Amino acid sequence: MARKLKLRIWRGDADNGGLQDVVVDANEGEVVLDVIHRVQATQMGDLAVRWNCKAGKCGSCSMEINGKPRLACMTQVAAYGDDETITVTPLRAFPVIKDLVTDVSFNYKKAMEIPAYEHPTELKPGEARMAQIDVERSQEFRKCIECFLCQDTCHVIRDHEENKKSFAGPRFFIRIAELDMHPLDRLRNRKRTAQEEHGLGMCNITKCCTEVCPEHIRITDNAIIPMKERVVDNKYDPIRWLGSKIRKREGME
Amino acid sequence: METGVFSQSRAAIKERTLRTDRWWLQPAITFGVLFSFVIYATFRAFENKYYFAEPLVSPFYSPCLSSSCIEGSSLLGQPFNNKYFGIGISPSLFILIFPLGFRMTCYYYRKAYYRAFWMSPPACAVAEPHSKYTGETRAPLILQNGHRWFFYAGLVFNVLLSIDAVLAFKNAEGEWGHMSVGTLVLLNNAVLLWLYSLSCHTCRHTLGGRLRHFSKHPVRYKLWSWVSVLNHKHPTFAWISLFGVAFADIYIRAVASGAWTNFYFF
Ligand code: SF4
Numbered sequence A: 001m002a003r004k005l006k007l008r009i010w011r012g013d014a015d016n017g018g019l020q021d022v023v024v025d026a027n028e029g030e031v032v033l034d035v036i037h038r039v040q041a042t043q044m045g046d047l048a049v050r051w052n053c054k055a056g057k058c059g060s061c062s063m064e065i066n067g068k069p070r071l072a073c074m075t076q077v078a079a080y081g082d083d084e085t086i087t088v089t090p091l092r093a094f095p096v097i098k099d100l101v102t103d104v105s106f107n108y109k110k111a112m113e114i115p116a117y118e119h120p121t122e123l124k125p126g127e128a129r130m131a132q133i134d135v136e137r138s139q140e141f142r143k144c145i146e147c148f149l150c151q152d153t154c155h156v157i158r159d160h161e162e163n164k165k166s167f168a169g170p171r172f173f174i175r176i177a178e179l180d181m182h183p184l185d186r187l188r189n190r191k192r193t194a195q196e197e198h199g200l201g202m203c204n205i206t207k208c209c210t211e212v213c214p215e216h217i218r219i220t221d222n223a224i225i226p227m228k229e230r231v232v233d234n235k236y237d238p239i240r241w242l243g244s245k246i247r248k249r250e251g252m253e
Numbered sequence B: 001m002e003t004g005v006f007s008q009s010r011a012a013i014k015e016r017t018l019r020t021d022r023w024w025l026q027p028a029i030t031f032g033v034l035f036s037f038v039i040y041a042t043f044r045a046f047e048n049k050y051y052f053a054e055p056l057v058s059p060f061y062s063p064c065l066s067s068s069c070i071e072g073s074s075l076l077g078q079p080f081n082n083k084y085f086g087i088g089i090s091p092s093l094f095i096l097i098f099p100l101g102f103r104m105t106c107y108y109y110r111k112a113y114y115r116a117f118w119m120s121p122p123a124c125a126v127a128e129p130h131s132k133y134t135g136e137t138r139a140p141l142i143l144q145n146g147h148r149w150f151f152y153a154g155l156v157f158n159v160l161l162s163i164d165a166v167l168a169f170k171n172a173e174g175e176w177g178h179m180s181v182g183t184l185v186l187l188n189n190a191v192l193l194w195l196y197s198l199s200c201h202t203c204r205h206t207l208g209g210r211l212r213h214f215s216k217h218p219v220r221y222k223l224w225s226w227v228s229v230l231n232h233k234h235p236t237f238a239w240i241s242l243f244g245v246a247f248a249d250i251y252i253r254a255v256a257s258g259a260w261t262n263f264y265f266f
C-alpha cells in the first residue's frame, strides 16, 4: 500500500544550499534510498546521491536522516511516523560537493598515513602460521564497510575543522588496533604513533562512533580503549616503561 | 571564522542538529543523578558523624584513619590526626580521593560526564558549544591516563569494604554469627563494587587485553574472555554500584543517628 511521504532534502553545493520539501509515494517495505530514487526519477532529475549495493555492504549511501548519520539503504521508511517529515542531508563533517554527495577524501588521506602490515622477513612464503584465537579479536574490525559514518559523527572533527590535520578518526583507530593486535605484524611503534601522530589522545571516548556503526563494531570498547591502555603501558606507566627498556621490546607478549 | 558543522565547506544548514528525537533526555538524566550524588557525597564527607553503628561502617568513612574516628570503626588504625593547622578534618577526606579518582578517571564515567556536564558532545551529531577542543592530549585531562593507579587503589578498597561486610556478621556486642539488614546492605555494596572493578577496561587490559598472542597464554585468555563479558555491562555496574554505595551510607546514617533500628534476622 502506497503512502504519501513528506521529505525534506538538502540541495545545493559548496557555495549555497538549503532544504527543499517534496511529497513522494512510498511503498510498503521501502527504505529511504528507494524514495530518494523515486524523487530523482519523478521530480528532481538532477538530484545527486551516491549509492551502490542497496544492501548495506558498500558504504556509499551514508547521509544524515533526521539528523542521524545513517545508511539510506538500511533505513526503513516505516520506522518514521505517518505524519513525520523525514529530513535528509549530506554528511555534515565533510565538504559538500552537490546535494547529498560529500567529498570524503579526508578519509583516504588518513588511510594512507597508517603504515601497512609488515610481514616478518624471516618467514618464507607459505611459512606464516597464526592461531585462530590470536586473530579472532581483530576480525571484528575487518567487518568495516568504510561508510565513514563513524568519522562523520565524531565530534573531534565534525565540530572542529582544524583538528582534521591531527586526527585520524575512529575508522582508522580500529585499523591501528587491528594491526597492533596482529600476531605477526613486525611494526612495533604503532602505540606511540597512534598517540603522537594519529591523535588517539583527542578521542574522549564518548562513543558516538560505536552508536552509529552499521556493522555494530564496538569501536570504542574493543579498539580505542584497548589502544589507549596500550599507550599507557608504553608512555605513561613508569613501571611498565622501565620493564620494556630492560627487556628491549614492545608488545611482544 | 565559523568551524565545525558551520564551516564554509560544509552543507549550509543553520541548525546545530536536525535530530528530532529527545537526544537531550539521556544527558539530562545523567546530569541530574551524578549531580545529586556529588551533593550528597560532599555533604556526607564533611558531616563527620553518623558513620558508624557497631558493627556497620559507612563506605564513605572506611577505612577510618584519623584519631577522631569513633572507637571500633578503624580497620587499619588511626595514623592521621583529626586536626591539621588548627583545622578539623573529617576522616572521610583522607580517603575520598581514591574512590573519587577511580570513578572520575573511569572510561565509562568519562563518557557520561563529558557528555552531560561538558557537553562535548551533548549527544551524537549535536554540535558542541566549544570553539576549541584538544581532548585528552594535555593537562589536566591527560591525567586520565592514570586510571590504572586508581584501579589498583580501588582493589585495595574493595578488599577493605569486603572485610567490613564480613564484620557485619557480628552483633552490636561484637559476637559473631549474627546477621542483620545492615549485613545485607554492606554485602550488596561489596559485591557491586567488585563487579564494577572487575568489569573495568583496565582490568580487562591487564588480565589479557595487552597480549598479542592469546595462544601462548591460555589462562590469561580465559580470564580475559570472562572479564570481557562483564566489561560489556560496565556502564550498568558503574551505576548500580554508585547507588549501592549511596544506599549503604544512607542506611548506616539512619541507623547511627537513631532514626532506624538495624533489624537482626538472628
Ligand atoms: S569515541 Fe572517540 S573516536 Fe569515537 S566518536 Fe567519540 S571522540 Fe570520536
Ligand code: SF4
Residues within 6 Å of the ligand: A059, A143, A144, A145, A146, A147, A148, A149, A150, A151, A170, A171, A174, A209, A212, A213, A214, A215, A216, A217, A219
Ligand atoms: S567502523 Fe563502522 S561506521 Fe566506521 S566506517 Fe567502518 S562500518 Fe562505517
Ligand code: FES
Residues within 6 Å of the ligand: A051, A052, A053, A054, A055, A056, A057, A058, A059, A060, A061, A062, A071, A072, A073, A074
Ligand atoms: S548502497 Fe551500499 S551501503 Fe547503502
Ligand code: FES
Residues within 6 Å of the ligand: B102, B106, B107, B108, B109, B147, B151, B196, B197, B199, B200, B201, B202, B203, B234
Ligand atoms: S572503572 Fe570504569 S573503566 Fe575502569
